[in-house]
Amino acid sequence: MLILGVDPGLTRCGLGLVETGGPGRARLVSVEVARSAPHDAPDSRLDAIGAEVERLLDASLPAALAIERVFAQHNVRSVMGTAQVSGVVMREAARRGIPVATYTPSEIKAAVTGNGRAPKTQVAQMVTRILSLDAPPTPADAADALAIAICHAWRGATQASSAPATAAQRRWAEAERASRRR
């Protein structure tokens, strides 16, 4: 199953495509960062990012899109731009009938490293290991996008249904619940 992970941002928007074969198995397909110029008008910047996302969706036809959930942070101005980008991205997925899943930063970190408070470098290291890459993807937005795709690959099945269907899924869900309690 092909999953597009999106780390939304107005200056840099990470776009990571991962092919998954179920829990524990994931392969890098492509990773890129859509950019817009900070001195451009906000609407033009949203259109630049949106056009890149549309191109990638149409070229790759992912089975699902996973995107980081945006929260209010210290930098309110930057978080609003991030939320606007996520709105554009989610809508383009919906237009194409591609299911959208959202994850919090700590859910993503926990899924990839086992620790919801892992530093960014550790997340990038685990992404590198999981996808058998030679070096951590750069910039950070690229690694984050891949982490989001991996998070969905490994969590999506258990999240989609409240009663996991197979014994393996049940074991996975139990292990995950246990890791969250830690």
Place this chain on the structure above:
Amino acid sequence: MLILGVDPGLTRCGLGLVETGGPGRARLVSVEVARSAPHDAPDSRLDAIGAEVERLLDASLPAALAIERVFAQHNVRSVMGTAQVSGVVMREAARRGIPVATYTPSEIKAAVTGNGRAPKTQVAQMVTRILSLDAPPTPADAADALAIAICHAWRGATQASSAPATAAQRRWAEAERASRRR
């Protein structure tokens, strides 16, 4: 000049079209509220609102789109949905080459009522008077969308250039600066 005012929202998105003939002159063309069902998935809701906005943009071809700037408020969850809608709306304007202007709530209130802290009922009353309507537009999102369009009609010219061109524009800009100091 035809101006589309947008009061962004995920449950109700106000869309007010106003024809303007310069400061002090504005005529209602149409007003509507795009809606999405709260129980639907966020991406579907964004697509529902986005499709309505696209339809209206293509049918009316406004010369400008004015939209309320989104700030972090108490209800962080709702403000993120609002920011996402504003991203979708701004991008659809940019795709069509329609200039986008953003205004803060207090700028809108000040432009329409002369008071940046005016209550919503007073804004609706002034919109009713300015557009010579029989009754205040409902719901509130409709009145707010018209207020945003009127705000742009009356401020757009002075905002677009740092050195107002005509004596009337200079007087308007001075009066506005004075009202902001109050």
